[in-house]
Amino acid sequence: MTTAHDVIRQQIGKIVDGIHAKDLDALRRIYAADVVSFDVEPPLQHVGVEAKLKNWARAFTFFAEVSYEVRDLTLTVGDDVAFGHCFGRLSGTLGDGTVTNGMWVRATFCFRKIDGDWLIVHDQASVPFDMSSGRGVVDLDP
Template identity: 30%
Template sequence: MTDDEQRIRTLVEQWAAAVHAGDMDGVMADHAEDIVMFDVPPPQAGVRGIDAYRDSWPPFFRWQAQGAVFEIVSLEVTAGTDVAFAHALLRCATPQDLAENPDNRLRLTLGLRKERDRWVVAHEHHSFPLAIEN
């Protein structure tokens, strides 16, 4: 693993810990001013800009305060000279949801770029697989 890949891995792990703790400053750290996020809840067109990104988190924190978990299960990082991406699977659910569907995972994809010699998240995408009954 390269130094940049390790830095990005640490960035993502710290972000996930901040999300789980409801730590807004930690969630906001290392995100680009022009971030674009596609999230599970609306808006369908995504969230654009750091202020809109910040505003999207309080409803999630309220939901999570009911006992939900948010933890990385697997994380892969690929880094170039000035751009990188990471993808992860996370457990993101209430205990009841996990009891009913223990294998369900939140999918996370991040696009990062290097700004002033530090990595920032420029694109963030969260999704759950669509459960299709056969």
């Protein structure tokens, strides 16, 4: 029997697959229409699935080949709301042929069961920052 935990893990897997394929339509099916995203790039929030997909489209322009790795995913699941956190890393081969290991970010996903589907209604990606310089610290590994 497939549990809600299993279904949500599959949704996270679809994010990984969608990013690898640069498939915006596949990613669209994972997010709620009114998703609110606190991503690593400005502005402070991106509201709606079109804004979220615009971020992914912009990221894809940098990469000839791209992958996304999820590590240490932890989920808490209720009847119609769930949240999870993990470390995520976007990496690949840039358009000029440079291979990049990317950087690890802290990722949080909030899901809501909408019409029987577990969809992301909020996500956040962040990096720690050095308080003395005010700069993000992007060279850490989990």
